Amino acid sequence: MTILDGKKISNDIKNEIAQEVAKMRERGEKVPHLAAIIVGKDGASMTYVNSKVKACERVGFESSLYRLPNTISELELLDKIEELNQNDDIDGFIVQLPLPPQIDTQKVLNAVDPDKDVDGFHPTNFGKMALDMTTFIPATPFGILELLERYDIPTKGKHTVVIGRSYIVGRPMSILMGRSGFPGNSTVTLTHEFTKNITQITSQADIIIIAVGIPDFLKKEMIKDDAVIIDVGITRVPDEDSPKGYVIKGDVDFDNVKDRASFLTPVPGGVGPMTVSMLLKNTLLARERHRMANK
Numbered sequence: 001m002t003i004l005d006g007k008k009i010s011n012d013i014k015n016e017i018a019q020e021v022a023k024m025r026e027r028g029e030k031v032p033h034l035a036a037i038i039v040g041k042d043g044a045s046m047t048y049v050n051s052k053v054k055a056c057e058r059v060g061f062e063s064s065l066y067r068l069p070n071t072i073s074e075l076e077l078l079d080k081i082e083e084l085n086q087n088d089d090i091d092g093f094i095v096q097l098p099l100p101p102q103i104d105t106q107k108v109l110n111a112v113d114p115d116k117d118v119d120g121f122h123p124t125n126f127g128k129m130a131l132d133m134t135t136f137i138p139a140t141p142f143g144i145l146e147l148l149e150r151y152d153i154p155t156k157g158k159h160t161v162v163i164g165r166s167y168i169v170g171r172p173m174s175i176l177m178g179r180s181g182f183p184g185n186s187t188v189t190l191t192h193e194f195t196k197n198i199t200q201i202t203s204q205a206d207i208i209i210i211a212v213g214i215p216d217f218l219k220k221e222m223i224k225d226d227a228v229i230i231d232v233g234i235t236r237v238p239d240e241d242s243p244k245g246y247v248i249k250g251d252v253d254f255d256n257v258k259d260r261a262s263f264l265t266p267v268p269g270g271v272g273p274m275t276v277s278m279l280l281k282n283t284l285l286a287r288e289r290h291r292m293a294n295k
């Protein structure tokens with residue numbers, strides 16, 4: 001069994017990006033600038049956004065963080081987004097999710113300029129992805145593709161089962177694995193909360209990508225020998241014995257599944273760090289496109 005070391009690969013990618021940025025500086029070009037909007041003070045969201053800012057510093061990007069109160073109106077948030085759309089210094093930005101209930105998330109994502117939508121959540125970019133056009137691929141799915149590629153895991157003709165149909169992981173992943181090329185050319189089954197007899201489906205999977213947010217959901221008995229298991233879950237489970245007061249649990253019953261799987265991502269240290277690196281990669285692409293457009 002091979003553990004897919006997302007932490008290591010994401011570091012490799014950051015080093016590659018840092019080299020690109022160093023070259024940009026040498027040529028006297030503007031370096032990529034990523035901005036993030038965070039609404040409210042959710043602990044996990046703040047951790048993720050902080051790690052994105054830190055990663056920007058690490059590779060030599062400019063970064064800006066806009067913290068907005070939890071009570072902000074939809075209109076005020078849309079104003080902020082328009083401001084970032086208009087700001088030519090910013091190459092890409094993200095609106096950290098989830099948003100508070102008074103705000104219509106889809107309306108907010110629709111307001112982001114598709115050329116700056118480094119999360120790849122705008123309908124234009126999502127559509128382009130589905131049509132195999134060049135675009136920003138959402139960072140988590142992009143990170144999973146990168147892991148499969150760098151570990152040279154065969155996907156052609158394989159049965160890939162995706163568990164969870166969220167717009168940021170499951171849905172795009174199901175599209176990407178079925179596209180032509182590598183990693184792709186898979187036969188994809190997309191499952192969700194109303195799927196019947198899920199074990200019957202998962203036990204036929206060559207590759208399982210799970211993103212449901214239920215700790216230990218995927219058991220050893222649900223997979224076949226030598227399956228490739230990609231765990232996208234991250235749930236904070238309260239734990240008095242740990243210094244932070246919680247432990248991070250994935251969707252896979254790791255300790256048992258590891259004895260049957262061929263490749264397996266750990267949590268933490270698997271898909272999570274890849275998400276951050278691929279966001280940087282998208283921001284680098286955004287800068288490159290803006291430079292070509294003389295912006």
Ligand SMILES: Nc1nc(=O)c2c([nH]1)NC[C@@H]1CN(c3ccc(C(=O)N[C@@H](CCC(=O)O)C(=O)O)cc3)C=[N+]21
Pocket residue numbers: 047048051094095096097098119139140234248267268269270271272273275276
């Ligand atoms: N607009 C938007 N874009 C996102 O990409 C986005 C978002 N909203 N909202 C929340 C989710 C979640 N997400 C993660 C990023 C990094 C780790 C990560 O680095 N995880 C570490 C551990 C982090 C920890 O200590 O909690 C790991 O798995 O090793 C996890 C999760 C991005 N998301």
